[in-house]
Amino acid sequence: MLEMKTNCEKCDCGLSKEGEASICSFECTFCVPYSEAMQRVCPNCAGELVRRPPRTL
Numbered sequence: 001m002l003e004m005k006t007n008c009e010k011c012d013c014g015l016s017k018e019g020e021a022s023i024c025s026f027e028c029t030f031c032v033p034y035s036e037a038m039q040r041v042c043p044n045c046a047g048e049l050v051r052r053p054p055r056t057l
């Protein structure tokens, strides 16, 4: 079951289900500006951060 995290793990800013976010292979979740600042590399596990598509429904 994929859990939708709703807060950036770095700066704890809110991430809406409809808005953009970035997740790594191990489901660390960050806001897009932070992932861009990290060159899309997860600071926790060095996984690649990819855009989480907005949830449809």
Ligand SMILES: [Zn+2]
Pocket: 024, 025, 026, 027, 028, 042, 043, 044, 045, 046, 047
């Ligand atoms: Zn990670």
Ligand SMILES: [Zn+2]
Pocket: 008, 009, 010, 011, 012, 013, 030, 031, 034
């Ligand atoms: Zn953030």
